[in-house]
Amino acid sequence: MVKKAITIRDIAKIAGVSPGTVSRAINNSPLVNPETRQKVMQVVKALNYVPNRMAQRLATGKTLNLAVIVPFFTAPSVTERLKGVVSTLARSRYDLIIHNIEDPEQRADCFRTIPRQDRVDGVLVISISPTDEEVPLLAEAGVPIVLIDAHHPALTTLHQITVDDVAGGRAVTEYLIGLGHTRIGFIGDPANNPFNFTSSRDRARGYRQALEAAGILYRPEYYAEGPHGRRYARESAIKMLTLPERPTAIFAASDVQAVGVLEAARELGLRVPQDLSVVGYDDVEIAEILGLTTMRQRLFESGRRGVELLLKTLEDPETEPVYEVLPTELVIRDTTGPPP
Amino acid sequence: MVKKAITIRDIAKIAGVSPGTVSRAINNSPLVNPETRQKVMQVVKALNYVPNRMAQRLATGKTLNLAVIVPFFTAPSVTERLKGVVSTLARSRYDLIIHNIEDPEQRADCFRTIPRQDRVDGVLVISISPTDEEVPLLAEAGVPIVLIDAHHPALTTLHQITVDDVAGGRAVTEYLIGLGHTRIGFIGDPANNPFNFTSSRDRARGYRQALEAAGILYRPEYYAEGPHGRRYARESAIKMLTLPERPTAIFAASDVQAVGVLEAARELGLRVPQDLSVVGYDDVEIAEILGLTTMRQRLFESGRRGVELLLKTLEDPETEPVYEVLPTELVIRDTTGPPP
DNA sequence: CCGGTTCTTTAAACCGGTTTCATTATACAA
DNA sequence: TTGTATAATGAAACCGGTTTAAAGAACCGG
Secondary structure (H helix, E strand, O other): OOOOOOOHHHHHHHHOOOHHHHHHHHOOOOOOOHHHHHHHHHHHHHHOOOOOHHHHHHHHOOOOEEEEEEEOOOOHHHHHHHHHHHHHHOOOOOEEEEEEEOOHHHHHHHHHHOOOOOOOOEEEEEOOOOOOOOHHHHHOOOOOEEEEOOOOOOOOOOEEEEEOHHHHHHHHHHHHHHHOOOOEEEEEOOOOOOOOOOHHHHHHHHHHHHHHHOOOOOOHHHEEEOOOOHHHHHHHHHHHHOOOOOOOEEEEOOHHHHHHHHHHHHHHOOOOOOOOEEEEEEOOHHHHHHOOEEEEEOHHHHHHHHHHHHHHHHHOOOOOOOEEEEOEEEEOOOOOOOOO | OOOOOOOHHHHHHHHOOOHHHHHHHHOOOOOOOHHHHHHHHHHHHHHOOOOOHHHHHHHHOOOOEEEEEEEOOOOHHHHHHHHHHHHHHOOOOOEEEEEEEOOHHHHHHHHHHOOOOOOOOEEEEEOOOOOOOOHHHHHOOOOOEEEEOOOOOOOOOOEEEEEOHHHHHHHHHHHHHHHOOOOEEEEEOOOOOOOOOOHHHHHHHHHHHHHHHOOOOOOHHHEEEOOOOHHHHHHHHHHHHOOOOOOOEEEEOOHHHHHHHHHHHHHHOOOOOOOOEEEEEEOOHHHHHHOOEEEEEOHHHHHHHHHHHHHHHHHOOOOOOOEEEEOEEEEOOOOOOOOO
16 A cells, blocks of 8 residues: 655666665766766656655764754744744755743753754754753754853853843833833743743843832832733732832833733723833734834844854854844833823 | 764663664563663663664654644744644654745645655644645645645545634624624635635635625625735725725634724724724634634644644554534624624 | 776665564473 | 473664775876
8 A cells, every 4th residue: 555665776776777876866976977867867757756864864964954942832922933933944955843842841851852963953942041950961962052032151152142131121111210100010920930031030130220220219019920921910910000009110021911911900990101101022913013112122033043043053063153132122102101 | 072972782782782672672672571671771871872863763664753834824823723733742752843834836845745754754734725736745645644724625535624614704794793784894815815725715705605694785895805914904994994885894804804904993093893893713812812802713722633633643544534623613802792 | 008097886884773583591381 | 301382682684875995997198
């Protein structure tokens, strides 16, 4: 039932040459007579022969696969970066293998088992900063690795593409302070989390720096952290906005969380931006739809750039490792204004 | 510099057995003495040995790869289905290769080159219904294929998971008619498109059926089709809503397009739902956020189910092909009401 | 006409596993 | 004690390519 696949030896026999010659003919080796090549190619075409990929891979040691490791595929910011990766890779000869990480265990597994020469030729890691323990795993991996939206100071041999989240957090907060706000809340992800997500933590750091620089006292009741997502952000916002002295502005560590804040405001009958200013982070599509003021990151671009660096390194392994900080840009829309 | 990888023969030598025995020990073959296995496994662990995947693949003829072919990764409904796929596959031993299709040429290429035994063990196709010419390619492919949100009557040997878009379109329209609307617009994708996307076309068909059944005349000026996306939908809606006799309700073929309609309404100063009712399709996250009435599809579920069927077929190739129609459900939120 | 190149080609080794087949050791029944 | 079934193992073939080493053929100048 399953028709036997044609092998290089079949072609060789029919063309009256040796398998080695067929291989050379196919791979445009200069070590083959043009006439012979033509004869071989004729047979190849006639039988519709395509070399077995796995055999090629075993023989050459190249997999022609790249892997991308992403955490929760669910977050729109992650998907957006992935789009950049996929679309840049579309025209290359590499296949892209996706590894989704949904719990810390998987993560350790991935770092251990994926970056191996026999599995892939290169790896992209999105939004997962390696821990100190993981550094050696990555530093000594057998294949080139590029970190996107992730970094570790010790990994000087890897390409790293990041944004300056501390500066971003500071800029957002300074903008709110500039509008006249002094009671500014922050809602983000847990600073300590099993995935070592650093962006929320860094943005919070920038937030505190800006407050301090402006001589505004940091108030713990204006700071909330919890699981990523709308629901938790909404709950936190409600808690914060029903304090005796509520904040007049809330800075959310992501657009998704900002949406939760907007929902809370609506629920409490607070007008945005008259009663409450809200700022997000990322500028995913929903931010534009809702008219959310936010800090734009070049998400798609980060994926694109990561692939470029990876391909370049695959071509020339001596490529100098790059540490690139992508710019951010505050996009002011309709959810921010002066305090009431 | 590159440290030579450990092979099964190294392990064999150190453990004092033959490579064959090591292979059996690793693969839990019953043909190996428990003591021997333990001895071997000790060495394996000590040297941190992991079998070379490519060699395994070549030897077994299994690639341990599955491919998923998706069109524009950009559409949220596609991403949602993909999430179902990725998350269901997470715990399996298969790797997932993503093929993004952005133009018709790539598409033909994919159908021709991907479903080969030496590349993958199985294929998922999302939202791309094969054309008549492509049917033989898929029917005679060397590996099992599952169509998700896609179908073709001639492909009786493949699993197919679809929704009844005609019925869905009809249901939405009937709902609007039930509210009292008679001037109902439709905005969707081109019925004839190079990708053979069928969902918008089918929903439009249901829309016309419902109108006809209710004795409402179909008006061409109430029907618009164009490139998927908010922008075009917004423009079409504006055109439609500035007609001398404007529709009192608009049915958009997707939530993304419904958002465009909402933007148009806002721009024109029309209140939703008092002046205009809007219904979307899919129930992606943004629909919930915006309170959009929409026809819910189990997007995530469709991906999950597709993977289940594929895995089952890989385990038992004799599995009967399934043609499954997933249910839809009208979710009524805040964008629909009686006509003004 | 001979030795040395250059150009082609073949045979065989190799990549690193799995699997078949033969062999040996052990257990058990007659 | 012998014969036979059973369990465990090793040797070798195999998967389907690529690549190296060796060899043959053609051509050159001297």
